[in-house]
Amino acid sequence: MFLCSVCGKLFSYKRNLTRHTKICNADQIKNATPQTGVNDSAGPSKHTCEKCLKSFNRKDNLKQHRRICKGAINVNLPETKNLETVSLKRTSSPTNINQAESESSVPKRARLGFNNEHLVMQEEGVYLVNTSYKNRIATYRLLSKKDPISVNDFLANLREKIISLVRCQIERFGNVKVGMELFGRFLLQTKEVQETKSFGSRFREASQGTDLEELFDQFTTIIKRRFQEFNEKDSGWTLQQLLHVDVRVNKINPLKASSYIPLPKEIEAKRAVLNIQNTDQKCFVWSVLAAFHPVPRTQNANRVQNYQSFEQELDVSGIDFPISLKQVSKFEQLNNISINVYGLEKGYKHDRNIIEVVGPLYFTRSHKADRHVNLLLISDDSGNNHYCLIRNMSRLISQQLSGKQHSKFLCDGCLVYFSSDIKLENHQKYDCGHVVVETPSDNLKKNKYGENIPENILKFTNFERKLKVPFVVYADFETILEPIQTEQNELDPEISYTVKTHQHVPYSFAYYINSILIILSRFSRLLEDLMHIKFS
Template sequence: MDMKEQDQNETKYYNKKNPIIKETMKVHCEICNVDVKYFKVHEKSNKHQRNINNLLLNPNYFEPKKPHCEYCNINVFNLKIHKKSFKHLKKICTFKGCKDGMNNKMFKQYQYNEIKPIDPKKFIEDMSTEIKSKIESQDWKNLKAALSIQVEFYKELPHEIKKTTGWFNSGEMIRITNDSEIQNILNQMINIIVEKIDNYTCEGSGWIINKLLDFEIKLVEYKPLKASSYIQLPLKYQNPKFRLINIQNKDNECFKWCIARSDCLDENHPHRISKRVKHESLKYNWKGIEFPTELKHISKFENNNNISVNVYGLDEKLEIYPLRITKLKKDKHVDLLLISHDENNHYVLMKELSPFINKTHNGKSFTCSYCLHSFSKKELLDNHEPNCMIHSPVRMELADGPVEFRNYYKQIKHPFVIYADFECTLKKIHTTKPDPTDSYTINLQEHIPNSFCCYTKCDEKDEHSKLEIYEGSDSPKKFADYLISEINRIYKLMKWNEDMIMSEKDKLNYKNAEICFVCEKPFTKENYKVRDHNHLTGEFRGSAHTK
């Protein structure tokens, strides 16, 4: 065996024994900036030859091009990192101040103005570092946040440029439970604000963003609900029909005992913490769950275990409403009722939700966990719940009594109907070319009215129908004048009252009538029977109430 074969065998053995070293035994090409295994093969490649030619033509070809920040007017190595810097934030806006509320404790509103960017989405994204720092700097354990921005719009009209302003917010304040979810919540707020701005149609469409005026970060401290030791149920819900299990615990772990009790409902004295309940509680992972348990910690419990939990509360009228609804209902599901007394709260296990909703219904019903609406069949609930869970949980407010139709006069057909239509000349609009980096709307044509057609139709007597056609540049004004004159003509016709014409059959129908032909309700002494007829034709229509 010669020396060459011996080296090859040693190399093969060495590479098999140390595969990691095998990967690192590569040659680096400075021109292409890559690591290659076979350098001679790489030298002959098209990529390597092309890079050599580019380097000969331009010695600075491989120098990295630094991105440019238009607001700071400098080139930077990393534009994303630069936009998060304090230097960049000082250039794009000015911190106006901070408003406090409730002795500087419960509310803070950070205000910014002199905003340079005109794209709201880009501006708020650049402000994300500032927003995060304001949220993280608070001493509050629990807070809610919202964003607001004031935008100035303009619209090009034939003889002027019209301007208007509007405030756009991120909707209801969103609860922030930990720092890791701040970015996702910010993205959600940005999408809501941008959608509201895009849909802005005050005084018509065609508005273009001119500039951003003000920006606000609103933070509010809130005290979350958490449950602890035993509280007696309100007298109203001590009735067994509500199927509530109120655990009589002396510690702060009522949440744990309710979950464990849901696995052993067949025991006598279910309100007691038995050995079996304690045994069932060991099946669950309680890591990271504090006692007394706050509502926000229930999501962590759901993630640790294959279970879903809904929590309901009682309002001032002791009516049930959703406090916390799970995002995904699992096979193992538990409903809890949170009751309060003074400053103490307590979880109660709900065996069923339907008794709280259907207090007068005797049959079986199926209740939606999200809107608390009941269905007579489970199939109807299964079809309803996937659509309902998309929206925020809310209790449906129903009418106190049966809903009935009362606007009976709207059932009688109008004798006159006016149909109108305009024709317009399309005039091309000449505007400046918009900035492609910003949001904009292009107005292509202006509609200039040149004529109208108006037709008044009378179903009762066609002789009162009328057609009007007008052509001219002043057609909008002429149309308004014609409409006023036509309304006056119809008003005079409606004031006329033809004598009633009744056949022998009509007289017999009136004599035998017991209910009103309009509302279909019986006649009474106070609301007695009268003859109703068409005032334009005199035709008898039927027997009606006097009122």
């Protein structure tokens, strides 16, 4: 270990100590008092960029900066670290009001809690709190020029800045997750304590096709609801001041497919999948066009040039490329097409490695028999994905479904397979999409008497069709409970048992006859005999 004689810091390598000593000695000289006679300008030489006038302590850092420097400083991008550096301290523990300084004598930034962590101002009222992974995960803090006490007014003042910030991140990263959190200072008058509390929302995905105005309204609705729920708890906290809004932006890489990836040898040998060799990010579009404009395999069907002339047939407005699985439903609606997307999975079966078709990863909600496309989503070890067209589903999955060398015909609407194409046609014609179960709703309908009744309530109305019986007898028997004496032997708690304490003793019965017959002689005599029965 190598020790710095100035600050006492330890280093594992001497080269790191040498580099640290230059900076550490410079800081000591800079902080020296005027009485020492040391020149305050002394220190390591600064290396300055000629384009943006940004300075570096090391020459190699300047060289690396020159490669990406464009001269002008763009205050809208997260990597801008210019203009002004301020400090932040989030109030996380209660503060006693009697011990706090008077806000009238403290600058506004200090009253908002800016004390420790370094922030970089992006533009007026927008600060970069923290960042990681080259700004792919970043938190921005937005301050309002005014100090409204209403949550609606506070968020409305920051509306344009928040939407502009999110739009800038989308243009830079493509797909992001955005979250918003409102901070405010609250006062508990009973204990004379104040705390900073926050009300946030969950992360939402945003891309080029996202309506940012609607996204901001969703965040605002959630924050206002949680703020109102907090006030309705009767906790005694009173809002003193709304401080700021934190916007968290995370770059995401959704499951997408782009340029060409070779098929696995096992799948390619089946000659059931068309893999288009594209160099752009439109493999999804080319695969769909190949389904509606088939080209024989012998005429280089895997070339993009065969389908470029038909590209205008598809409407891709508002869809980002490469297309993710979440955007397939939107593509279906724009083009009146139904699509199922399947995937591949590696496995081990019968002492050998196999590749099986799994899915569907995406299953259409509105099957269209005349405009349906089956796609296969494949990937490589680098995490890249690629869409291919399934031309012959039977050839692709037959061996996987059964060991017999017979074709299997899969219904795209319900994923049921059949042994012949005739059975599949009959199923699609009479069963799939035709036989459905509908449960009654609460809609009103008229019965036979013209009355409006809910259709989900069943009532018997055909009283005239009831079968009449000659008579009905209603009988009831009564008993009394008499205690009984039992021997209280020692019982084993490990064995279940029942203790008898009372017994039912019948003492009377009653009956009522309802009959449409006039003479019931035989039945009456039978009942008279029953009256003389004695119960013991």
